Amino acid sequence: MSFEDFKVFYVLSLLGLGSIILAPTLALTVRLPSGERFSELWILGSGHMAEDYPFNVRLNETCKIYLGIGNHMNGLQYYRVLVKFRNGTESSPDALNATPSTLDPLVEYRLFLSNDDVWEKEILFSVQDFVFEGNSCRVSRITINGDIVNLSPIKIATWNEESKGFYFQLFFELWLHKAEFVYHNRFVGIWLNMTKSV
Amino acid sequence: MVKYKSVVCFVVFIFIFSQFIDACFAADRATTDEALVDAESDLVSAYVTVGEAEQVGANVSELLVKLKSAGDLLADAYNVYRQGDYDKACSYAMNCSYGVNGIASEATGLKSDAEASYSERLFVTAAVSSVGLSLLFVLSLFGWRFLKKRYLQGILKMKPEVRKTE
Numbered sequence: 627m628s629f630e631d632f633k634v635f636y637v638l639s640l641l642g643l644g645s646i647i648l649a650p651t652l653a654l655t656v657r658l659p660s661g662e663r664f665s666e667l668w669i670l671g672s673g674h675m676a677e678d679y680p681f682n683v684r685l686n687e688t689c690k691i692y693l694g695i696g697n698h699m700n701g702l703q704y705y706r707v708l709v710k711f712r713n714g715t716e717s718s719p720d721a722l723n724a725t726p727s728t729l730d731p732l733v734e735y736r737l738f739l740s741n742d743d744v745w746e747k748e749i750l751f752s753v754q755d756f757v758f759e760g761n762s763c764r765v766s767r768i769t770i771n772g773d774i775v776n777l778s779p780i781k782i783a784t785w786n787e788e789s790k791g792f793y794f795q796l797f798f799e800l801w802l803h804k805a806e807f808v809y810h811n812r813f814v815g816i817w818l819n820m821t822k823s824v
Numbered sequence: 825m826v827k828y829k830s831v832v833c834f835v836v837f838i839f840i841f842s843q844f845i846d847a848c849f850a851a852d853r854a855t856t857d858e859a860l861v862d863a864e865s866d867l868v869s870a871y872v873t874v875g876e877a878e879q880v881g882a883n884v885s886e887l888l889v890k891l892k893s894a895g896d897l898l899a900d901a902y903n904v905y906r907q908g909d910y911d912k913a914c915s916y917a918m919n920c921s922y923g924v925n926g927i928a929s930e931a932t933g934l935k936s937d938a939e940a941s942y943s944e945r946l947f948v949t950a951a952v953s954s955v956g957l958s959l960l961f962v963l964s965l966f967g968w969r970f971l972k973k974r975y976l977q978g979i980l981k982m983k984p985e986v987r988k989t990e
Binding site: 629632636640643644647648650651654655701702704706730731732733734735736737738740773774775776803 | 871874878884888892895898903942949950952956960975
């Protein structure tokens with residue numbers, strides 16, 4: 627090793643040692659950019675798995691799903707979940723334009739989540755009042771976690787020839803509080819086929 | 825007879841009073857709207873303060889429990905409001921406001937404590953780092969002199985190598 631190489635090696639060693647000594651102070655003062663910020667929203671079936679979702683619904687039959695939210699927004703967040711119910715032709719959330727459904731919510735949930743915290747709630751619902759009239763099905767009352775919700779206006783679905791059923795969608799929109807609540811462009815839902823008891 | 829009439833009058837009065845008491849204290853839509861707006865505003869200001877405290881590293885777990893409970897109450901208030909039960913909605917909204925009362929000041933206190941603790945930690949760490957760097961600088965000068973001497977001595981001790989020329 628030449629004298630010049632020896633000098634460079636010595637200086638580099640000192641710089642390395644200096645960095646180690648400075649590291650605790652740098653860790654307290656320098657804030658590295660955080661990763662991608664996002665929120666999770668999911669529903670699981672009655673077995674707490676991504677299967678066995680309710681589909682064929684009978685009058686007064688209680689169905690169970692699990693609704694979950696995960697916060698990865700790098701800080702405490704204030705969320706609102708709006709539970710809505712629609713037939714196949716009514717307004718639904720638009721993921722491309724990030725707009726929510728224009729329908730009024732049936733019920734809502736509000737929650738505060740710390741970073742990387744998860745919230746999960748068991749949702750028990752039953753369609754309390756629906757009638758079949760010729761080619762249509764009219765739903766007028768739903769119970770969600772014990773809250774009886776009278777639908778106004780009454781939801782009407784016509785017979786779907788292609789999929790053979792009277793379809794309604796129960797869906798959940800996620801809203802996030804910034805200066806006010808804004809739609810967070812996340813929604814999940816399940817299609818329900820109203821079925822006559824035999 | 826007079827006594828009997830008085831009793832009847834009293835009973836009739838109680839009956840009429842019980843019929844109207846609800847109406848006297850029932851919350852109308854405007855009152856409920858106001859209570860909901862107030863509750864939302866109280867909850868949001870508490871949330872903002874707790875969020876700020878959390879950002880500086882304060883332990884806000886207890887405050888979060890209160891916030892969550894108040895959030896549930898406000899959601900219940902809106903749920904019954906949609907069903908037209910303004911009395912219950914107003915009551916829930918007022919309970920929500922009551923529930924978050926004091927959270928903001930508590931969070932501000934925790935934030936100040938966390939900031940003070942951070943400053944203290946930063947001061948101690950910076951002081952230790954400064955002392956460490958100064959020591960490293962001084963020792964490196966001595967070390968350099970020592971290593972340079974050894975390196976040169978090593979070179980001087982080397983024996984010239986004689987090679988045979990072809």
